[in-house]
Amino acid sequence: MGNLFRTVKQIIEPQYVIEGAGVLLRRSFGPARSNLFDPFLLFDHFAFNDPREGPIMGFPTHPHRGIETVTYMLEGNVRHRDSLGNIGVIGPGDVQWMTSGRGILHEEMPRRGPSGAIMGFQLWVNLPAAQKMSQPRYQEVSAESIPSVAFPGGRLRVVAGEFNGVRGPVTEIAAQPLYMDVALEASAEFSLPVPLGHTLIAYVFEGESLFGMDDRGQGEFVPAVHMVEFNDGDLLQVQTGASGGVRFMLMAGAPFREPIYPYGPFVMNTQQEIQQALMDLRNGTFVQAN
Ligand code: MN
Secondary structure (H helix, E strand, O other), X not given: OOOOEOOEEEXXXXXXXXXXXXXXXXXXXXXXXXXXXXXXEEEEEEEEOOHHHOOOOOEEEEEEEOEEEEEEEEEOEEEEEEOOOOEEEEOOOOEXXXXXXXXXXXXXXXXXXXXXXXXXXXXXXXXXXXXXXXXXXXXXXXXXXXXXXXXXXXXXXXXXXXXOOEEOOEOOOOOOOEEEEEEEOOOOEEEEEOOOOOEEEXXXXXXXXXXXXXXXXXXXXXXXXXXEEEOOOOEEEEEOOOOOOEEEEEEEEOOOOOOOEEEOOEEEOOHHHHHHHHHXXXXXXXXXXO
C-alpha cells in the first residue's frame, strides 16, 4: 500500500486585526460556526516589530470558556495572570497550554524583547462537549523542557505529539494534537506521517518552500507569511529550494465533528450555553473554586 500524500488544499493570507486593548495581530482564521479547521478555532501571530507602534496595550482581564488557548513565544514575552491565582511570564521558547474548561478570567500582556520585537503565536483548540465544563488546567512548559530533534536538513521542537519516537511535554489533550516548530535548511526534504482524518495546517513564518508534494513530486510554493491547509492523507512532504530554508509551525488534530457556537472568547456547542456563560459572568458564578 502506498502513501496518501497530504496535498495543499488552500493557502490563506493572514489578515491584520485589532484585539484586546488595541493589539495588532495577524489572524489566519478565527472561531466560526462553519468550523472549517476543526479541532482548531483560531490562529493569531503577534508581530509588533515597528517601534512606532508604541507601547503594547495587551489583553486586559477577559474570560474564556469551552476552549484551550496555546501561547508559544519566540521573542519578547507575555505576562499572564488569572482568576485562579496563577501568575507567570511566557518567554522565548516557552509554551503555555491553557485548558479553560468551564471558566477562567485572565489577562495577557505581551512585551517587546531586547531587540524591540515581539514574535509569538496563539492557537485556540476546541474542547469536546463532554469537556467544555471541566476544571481549568494549565500546562506551563519552559523552553528547556521542549525537546529539539535534529535530522538531516533541519531540526524541530515537539510541543505536543510525537516525532521519531520523541514525545512533546504537553499531554492528555482531547484533540490529540501534533504541535511542532519546524526549521529546514536549503535543499532539504522533510516527511512527516500524519494520522488519516486529522486536520493538518502549517503556518509559514520565515523563508519559503514547496509544500504538499504528491506522488509525482508536485507541490505548492508557499512563501512566508501564510497559513497552509492540507487535504487528507497520511504523509506530508516538504521540500526547500537551493536558495534558502523555511520555518513553520505545524499543527494536526482530530476533529470532534460537533456543532459549535462561538461568541467572543467563548466557544460552546449551543446558543443556550453561551447565554449561560454570560449569565454566570453577570452573577459572579463564572469562576468556581476547585
Ligand atoms: Mn485569553
